Amino acid sequence: VEQAQQRRDGAASARTLIASPVSDAYRRGETLDELHRRFTEHGYVKLPGLLADGALDVLHREIGALEARARAHDFVMPGPDTPRVLSVLGATSLLADSRAAILYVHFEIVRVIAGVTGEDVRACGHEEELMVCNLLLSEGSTHGWHLDDPPYALVIVLEAPAPGGGGELEYISDWAGTCERLGHRAGGPAAPAVAAARAEGLIATVDHRPGDAYLLRADRCMHRVTTLHEPGTRRVALNFAYETTTPVAYGDSATALYGQTSCS
């Protein structure tokens, strides 16, 4: 009986995600045109209330059910030399045990991404980075400075601390150009160039409320999620990665963080 109920609940969740996941505001061509203009300029746009409430509720339940299986990390990522203090679910878990994939390929979501980026987007070719869930579960958690390999990240924030509690997105647009101007090496440890960018006022800080989404040019904008600094707070976000027709060269860091046998 319980199994039959679970199947019915699962089908109801899938139907909710399929039916109409994107809020009405994002169906308008003029909205997407304005977002495209801002995205082209900054490499970032906030998409407040992108998902309809029903779709968000389903994601909360699905991720909540998987949270106990998230892999906890506390290490310094080689390359940028920045901390990863968070728990993660990679694409294998999300594809096998959740319905998040319905959103990843949903025509309404793809239409928004194509409209905002102005690109004919394709699925990410990395088997774990395709879609991930990043769970910052306690005070001190952080997702340190890095670039992603795939060009586009659609991030859906499910939980966030109250404003001022940490967990903000910080980003630096055009990392390669910024490093060149400031006389730093773009591929080396992030700290010296980030400090120089901060001194020049080049770091944007954005707060996201639960239910907000954003699109980031993640291979060009250096970014991080700041440390949670209140006891008992959490930040949980889904990241859907997309490519274009240009092939992506994948390094080792996504596998180190999201792979089935990864660093700790």
Ligand SMILES: O=C(O)CCC(=O)C(=O)O
């Ligand atoms: O959680 C976020 O807002 C950013 C996630 C991120 O940087 C990533 O998944 O590469």
